[in-house]
Amino acid sequence: xxxxxxxxxxxxxxxxxxxxxxxxxxxxxxxxxxxxxxxxxxxxxxxxxxxxxxxxxxxxxxxxxxxxxxxxxxxxxxxxxxxxxxxxxxxxxxxxxxxxxxxxxxxxxxxxxxxxxxxxxxxxxxxxxxxxxxxxxxxxxxxxxxxxxxxxxxxxxxxxxxxxxxxxxxxxxxxxxxxxxxxxxxxxxxxxxxxxxxxxxxxxxxxxxxxxxxxxxxxxxxxxxxxxxxxxxxxxxxxxxxxxxxxxxxxxxxxxxxxxxxxxxxxxxxxxxxxxxxxxxxxxxxxxxxxxxxxxxxxxxxxxxxxxxxxxxxxxxxxxxxxxxxxxxxxxxxxxxxxxxxxxxxxxxxxxxxxxxxxxxxxxxxxxxxxxxxxxxxxxxxxxxxxxxxxxxxxxxxxxxxxxxxxxxxxxxxxxxxxxxxxxxxxxxxxxxxxxxxxxxxxxxxxxxxxxxxxxxxxxxxxxxx
Numbered sequence: 205x206x207x208x209x210x211x212x213x214x215x216x217x218x219x220x221x222x223x224x225x226x227x228x229x230x231x232x233x234x235x236x237x238x239x240x241x242x243x244x245x246x247x248x249x250x251x252x253x254x255x256x257x258x259x260x261x262x263x264x265x266x267x268x269x270x271x272x273x274x275x276x277x278x279x280x281x282x283x284x285x286x287x288x289x290x291x292x293x294x295x296x297x298x299x300x301x302x303x304x305x306x307x308x309x310x311x312x313x314x315x316x317x318x319x320x321x322x323x324x325x326x327x328x329x330x331x332x333x334x335x336x337x338x339x340x341x342x343x344x345x346x347x348x349x350x351x352x353x354x355x356x357x358x359x360x361x362x363x364x365x366x367x368x369x370x371x372x373x374x375x376x377x378x379x380x381x382x383x384x385x386x387x388x389x390x391x392x393x394x395x396x397x398x399x400x401x402x403x404x405x406x407x408x409x410x411x412x413x414x415x416x417x418x419x420x421x422x423x424x425x426x427x428x429x430x431x432x433x434x435x436x437x438x439x440x441x442x443x444x445x446x447x448x449x450x451x452x453x454x455x456x457x458x459x460x461x462x463x464x465x466x467x468x469x470x471x472x473x474x475x476x477x478x479x480x481x482x483x484x485x486x487x488x489x490x491x492x493x494x495x496x497x498x499x500x501x502x503x504x505x506x507x508x509x510x511x512x513x514x515x516x517x518x519x520x521x522x523x524x525x526x527x528x529x530x531x532x533x534x535x536x537x538x539x540x541x542x543x544x545x546x547x548x549x550x551x552x553x554x555x556x557x558x559x560x561x562x563x564x565x566x567x568x569x570x571x572x573x574x575x576x577x578x579x580x581x582x583x584x585x586x587x588x589x590x591x592x593x594x595x596x597x598x599x600x601x602x603x604x605x606x607x608x609x610x611x612x613x614x615x616x617x618x619x620x621x622x623x624x625x626x627x628x629x630x631x632x633x634x635x636x637x638x639x640x641x642x643x644x645x646x647x648x649x650x651x652x653x654x655x656x657x658x659x660x661x662x663x664x665x666x667x668x669x670x
Contacts, residue, residue: 206352206374206396207411210254211261211278214311214351217411218274218418219265225273225300227258228292237288240320246282254280258289259314262297264306268419270426273301276311277351277358284314286357287321291328294362298335307345307422312363316356329357336365343550345425347418350377350396350405364404367546368421368497371396371405372414403499403535420495424513425550427521452591452613453522453553456490457668460597460619464653464664468645471652472627474619475598483510483526483557486597489668490555491516494524497543504535504572508560511543513552523547525608526557531564532604534577540608541577541584548589556585556608558596561626563604581607595665596620596652614661616652622660623650 215222235243251257259281265274275297277284301308318325339346348366350359353376360379363369371377378385378394385394392398399405409417459481465471474480487494487510494514499505508530516522525540540556547554563574585592585607592610599605600622616622625633627645636644655661 206372208279208313208352210280211256211276211311211313214313214349215261215263215265215274215276218309218311218349218415219267219272221271222263222265222274224261224263225293225297228289228296230289230292236320237324238320238322243320246320250281254278256281258293259284259286259318260290260293262293264300267309267415267422270307270419270422272307272309272422273297274309274311275362277313279313279315279351279353282318282320283316284358285316285318285325286314286328286332287318287325288328290318291331294328294332295335298339301339301344302342305342305344307347307426308339309418309422310346310348310362310366311351312348312354312358313351314354314356314358316358326357329361332357332361333365336361340367340549345422345550347421347425349409349414349418350375350399352376353382355379355382355394364501367425367550369405370407370409370414370417371399373397373408373410377405400498401505402503403501403505403539404503406497406499417495420493421513424495424515424521427515427519450551450553450590452593453516453520453555455555455593455595455615455665456486458617458619458665459485459489459668460617462618462667464618465621465651467642468621468627468648468650468654469642471619471621471650472599472645475600475621477619480598480619483528483559483597486557486595487514487524487526490514491522491524492519497539497546500535500538500577501542502535502538504533504538506533506536506539508532509536509539511539513547516555521552523552523554524556525554527560527605527608529559529561529598531562532560533564534569534572534574537563537574537577537581537607541581544581544584544588544592551590553590554588554592556592556594556610558594558600558605558608558614558622559598559620560601560605561599562601563607578603578607585610596622596661600650601626612662615663615665616655616661617665618652620652621650622655623648 350371491514496512594610594614596616
């Protein structure tokens, strides 16, 4: 179990210059809307214990160089539970964020909805979900930090519904709280680390690294920025939200051997060479700094698909999705689709790097919905709200590679190939002997220069310094 912080300790851990927002006033009859005996006494004891008069503290703070709206839960106040007054404050915080175009950071620690307010408490989840959706429509970034514990409706709205979800090590995270789980449930499944493995959390961040991590994310997700008139609080507005034109980014320069392949089989050999630079090398060369998202939010993750946001050419924020040379899993395709849609909402161009022998085709991949995952990525690229630039840096194997490629803005390095199918498999389908694989590679016309001539790609990128 991670250390439990009060709401104000969590705020101090995250940022500086906290300014609490005005508190909406709602009058209750004695013992609340359900006249729950002893509810007023419970609230008074919670006030005495925590110094707070509700389970959430809302305001603005500066994190790094960015002012953001903070929603911090006080678990010591009735388990950080959501009631009507909690909903009032969260709604007011989101309203302020939209009015002043500020990102929202939720520091979540809650046990769920408040029993003493019954269904009126549960319906606050609908209010919170609506406010989150309105912020999403407005192009405002939302980041959640999961403290201990994050369960119930707080996890299912502010936590899992954020654009980027971070968690403190060892935090309890799950829809079911500790008192309502099956008696034989494995407690290890209800942790931040387990949720990250299941693709529901982007990163587990140590306490001492939280402020720096939040500052990096906010810097990336609020640039390019436009000063807006307001309260002088560093308001930001994405290009998508403001209606500005988002320009495509140039492809990275090639990093591998400069010579073009003489034959189709040479192209295959170059692309499969263990010495060829992989995605991580291209990302490190292209971005001065970057932050990764992880997981498809559907129960899976794929280490062979790197996704996130980075500071690219001229300090411009660019979203990236990069294959790492392995067969891409369904979770990888879903994560890339999630990345492209998020970039569209926030107004950032996208860079994709293609490098895969093809989609994973084992039985587990089929059970995980490989076809629907690939279809979802094709749809995300086809309907992208911001420009997508693609560079083929190695193997471009069939539809599993093409799903990540921009239809009219794909480039290739000299040590890559793109093919309807791997030459060996093409020969097998055509019932050709192994001795004809190399000739088949030539017939498929998979070299970078062939692809330019066929109009499949726009061009071949040169090496840095040329």
